[in-house]
Each structure stands twice: as C-alpha cells, then as structure tokens.
Amino acid sequence: MTSPDLTQANIDKIAELFPSVVTESSDVDGNPARAVDFDLLRQELSDHIVDGPQERYRLDWPGKRAAAFTANAPIAKTLRPVREESVDFDNTKNLFIEGDNLDALKLLQESYLGKVKLIYIDPPYNTGNDFVYEDDFAESNVDYLERSGQTLASGERLVANPESNGRFHSDWLSMMYPRLRLARNLLSSDGFIFISIDEGEQAALRHICDEVFGTPNYVTTIMWRRKRETSNDSKNVAIQGEYILVYARSAEGALALEPLAEDYVAASYRDPTSEFPEGRWRGVPITVSKGLKGGGYDYSVVTPSGDEISRTWAYPRESFERLASSGRLYWGANGAGVPQRVMYAHESQGQPTTNYWDATGSNKEGKKVILDLFGEAVFDTVKPVSLLQRIIGLASVKDSIVMDFFAGSATTAHAVLAANAIDGGTRRFIVVQLDEVVSQDSTAAQNGYGVVSEISRERIRRAGVKLKSDAGVLQDRIDVGFRALRVDTTNLADTSITADELVQTALLDVVGSVKPDRTGEDLLFQVLLDWGLELTMPIKKETIDGFEVYDVEEGALILCTRPREARDLSLSLSRAAAAIAERQPLRVVFLDEDFADDAERINVGQVFSERSPHTEVKTI
Secondary structure, three states: OOOOOHHHHHHHHHHHHOHHHEEEEEOOOOOEEEEEOHHHHHHHOOOOOOOOOOOOOOOOOOOHHHHHHHHHOOOOEEEEEOHHHOEOOOOOOOEEEEOOHHHHHHHOOOOOOOOEEEEEEOOOOOOOOEOOOOOOOOOOHHHHHHHOOOEOOOOOEOOEOOOOOOOHHHHHHHHHHHHHHHHHHHEEEEEEEEEEEOOOOHHHHHHHHHHHHOHHHEEEEEEEEOOOOOOOOEOOEOOOEEEEEEEEOOOOOOOOOEOOOHHHHHHHOEOOOOOOOOOOEEEEEOEOOOOHHHOOEEEEEEOOOOOEEEEEEOOOHHHHHHHHHOOOEEOOOOOOOOOEEEEEHHHOOOEOOOOEEOOOOOHHHHHHHHHHHHOOOOOOOOOOHHHHHHHHHHHOOOOOEEEEOOOOOOHHHHHHHHHHHHHOOOOEEEEEEOOOEOOOOOHHHHOOOOEHHHHHHHHHHHHHHHHHHHHHHHHHHOOOOEEEEEEEEOOEOOOOOOHHHOOHHHOHHHOOOEOOOOOHHHHHHHHHHHOOOOOOOOEEEEEEOOEEEEEEOOOOEEEEEOOHHHOOOOOOHHHHHHHHHHOOOOEEEEOHHHOOOHHHHHHHHHHHHHHOOOOEEEEO
C-alpha cells in the first residue's frame, strides 16, 4: 500500500556489509525498528581510532533499563492457599505456586531470602513461537492482555515473538533479566543456579548471567546430550545437545564430587588379589619431592625383598609402619619397588563432574516417565528425572531447598522427591508455573486439562504415589505432598477513597480492610509474606470466644480474625486477646475492623503490655 522504504533497504545493505553496526532501537512512536550505530560505522570506514561514547564490556538492548526497573517495582499481590489442590497441606514442606513467576519471585523475597541452595530453570527458548511472559505493571495482566488483543475468548495468551520482530532478542532478554536478579537474592551464599538453554540465546544468557551473578562466579557450561537421533535440525547440523549454564552465588559454593563411573573404576583399579582382599584397588604414591622444608619426612625403609629405599615420604615413620603392618602398602610385582598406599574403590570420595554429560538420560526418557504416569503424552518436551537428580546430587545436601520457577512438567519436583526416597533426605521444593492455557487440540486438552499448572500438580501427585509405593515400609518417612498457592491480588481492600468521592451507597464498601471474598487463611499467608516467614510452617486453627485463631509454629505468629459468618455478631476481642497473650507469642496480628471501638483497641494493647510485653502486635 506504500512505496518502498528506502531507508530500511539501505540499512539492509549496510547490515550485509557490516553486521556489527546494526542494532535494535525504537522509532518516534516507540515501535521497534532496526537502526545503524553511526559511531561504529565511522570506525568501520576509518583507518584510525574514532572518538565516540565511552566503551565498556557489557550487553545492552532496548528495554534493559525498564527490565531493571521491573525487578524492583512493587506489586499489590499476594499468595493465596488452595487446599483442594494440595497434598497433605498441614504437614508438607513443599510449595507449588501457580502464577507468573516474576510476581512469585517478588512475593518470596523476604520469606526465602538467602535460603535456597539450588535453583534449576528450563526457561522458554527463544524460538519465535508464542511468548507467554509479557511484563506490564501499569495495569493488571487481564486488563493488559485484553486491551492489547493478546487473548482469545478462551483465555489463551497470544504474545508472539517472531524473528521478524525488531526486538526478537531484546524481548527475551527483558523477560529473563529481572527474574534472574530476583532469583539471585534467594540463593544461599553457597548456592548454585543451573539454567538449561539451547544455542539460540546461550551467548546472550551468558552475558546477562555474568552481569547478574558476577563473572568470577561463573562455574562452567555443561553440554548435555539430550537425544541420540541424528535428524538434521538446523542448517544440516544434527542438534543433539543443549547447554546448562552453572553459576555460584559466591566463592563459598563448591559442587560435590560425583561417584566414580563404572568404566573409570574398571580402568583405574586392579582386580582384587589374596594380598588385597577388599575389592578393586589402586596404588597411590606416598612420596613427596619438596623435602623436609616442604613438609615431607626423610627416612629409609626396607622392602620385602630386602632392599633399602631412601625417600622423602608424605607420612611420618609411625604412620608408614601402621600402613605396612595393616597390609595397605603395595611394593611392586617383585616386592622391591617404591611402596604405594593401597586405595580401595569403595574408599574413594568420588571425582569432579565434567562439562560433558553423555549418559544422563534424554528427553525421550523424560517423555517415557510421563507416559508411565499418565498413559498419554500430556507433555511434549520433558527433561529426564535422572538429569535433575544428577544436578541435585552435585549442588544440594539432604536438607536443601530446591527451586524451579519455570516448572513446566514438574520434573524438578519429581526429582527432589525421588532423591529423598533414595537417601532419606528432607529436601524441599518450591516450584512456580504459569497458568498457561494448553492448546485446544493437544493431548492434554483431550484428557481434560485446561492449563499447564494443572498438569504439573497432577504429575507430582502421581509421582508421589508411585514413590511411596516403591518405598515399602519407609513410605511414611517421605514427604510427597505440597502446599498449592496461587498468585492473586492483595487481600486488602482499597479504602483510600477521598471524602468528596464517597457517596452514601459506598459507605459499607470502605469500612472493612479485607476483601469480602477472602478467608482468614488467605489473610494468614499474606501476613506470613509481610513478616518474612516461611510458607510451610505448621499451622493450627482453633476458635477462641468466636474468633478464628491461627497459630503458626506454636507462637511464632498468631492471627486473630472474626469469621465472615460472624461479621454481624457482637463479639469481645478483649477476651480472645487475653487468651492469646497468655501464650506469649512472638507476633500477633488483629484486624482493625474487629475492634468494637477505640476503647477496646487500647484495652487489648494494655493486655499485651502487661502479660506478654515482648510480643510484637500489629493491626491491619
């Protein structure tokens, strides 16, 4: 409908000659567009250094400043418990959160700051398909998606990110950047993050991880062989592997050693003999070359053949003699060699992991697990449990918190449960999955599933049942449950309306501080978040003088609220408060609207001042 855009045609020609000078930018209307960096172009056409903006080693893209701002922007949201979707809600230490992971990461900042030992994520790869993470905080997600035409009547999100988009890479980076910054806050000082990625954004991801976690904390990039087929995936190259980027939170982090591989044991250790009956063994040198100054010990020893050998040894003479008397020295085939200490294979502490993982399962094996659990392939691409178990073994201990905020098929949660079933550990998982609508013609939809998070929870349930069954008499020791939570708007009502805006019919709407559709347990979890307490702490609910009382971990926090069905009843908060004060809790929370008048508020404050002065009292 228009004449050719000659400017863009010229930019295309320049891009072909000098690809490094073409960048992503925005036009006067804010639309994404390709542009030429003229400072770089001048340098390309000059035979000397051209003065320009200060150079630094960094990765920039349109929207980076907004992405950084997004990470710090507050949100008026909370996490609401969903008991009907949970498993063993009252006893489990695991969490499944449904909703946008950016919201979830923000809400978890206080409760889990510096507590997560391992984060594994498998984020959506930048393939040009629909892009379901679109961040906009000026309005609600629903309003934003409806306004911008990115939802169908069925609720499917249609945020596309095709390669023709001028911000193809920028959009993906802007999605990842704030999430990684928030994730870093949750890692413990000795924690690690493992990130699966394909080669499309591997280089860019490495740059932003260097910035977020620090270049010195880069550990390695693992190449994982995810499939063994040799079909041509891209440009006549069979893509069989994926990358896993590994970063430590700080220098305190150290990956565990891995068990010796069977082929390594066979190659390095000798078969047992009558002289060394405890199994495979190898000789470990016990001489040193630095002399006494370097910490060695100079003395002579006599071999079984009668020869005398003088060396600088790693052990004092007494230790050497103990090794000899216990049959733990190997003197060579003829008994006349320099002695070595006998190291049995079962005594080895293991070996460092490598950066190439060839025998750690495949996506085909991951899909088979889904078929075994569901009977049909309700997930298309699934990481194998064995891959996550290997990562868990390297970067966590038996009581660690393991997190995955792109949960997808919930392989990470499954792997945590499986690891605990094997070694009796008490690892806990926190997984987050968006309530992304499944395709209407997918196998999942045909089996009655509406959103991905629904399938994820069901996978954990079924895996837990199987693991408990396989555990036999030890099944009661395995925690295969989870508390299901959902990201939602705040529980508190907006009562900040000005006097001139207030009309008679709206008076009742601004009296209560809590939204009418929210329960006491909803409010409790928001209080836990506000006070930075973990969301899996044990909760005991009881009724005192008509009020609902939630006691968290025997007095760590007590919430007292009037039940919704008793809003019109005349109840005395003073008596309930007195009973609570006798328990001397650390923290207690009341609702402002539950006080009959100012006199009762003052009376309750006096009760705690006299009976439990150390209690921190809050009214909302």
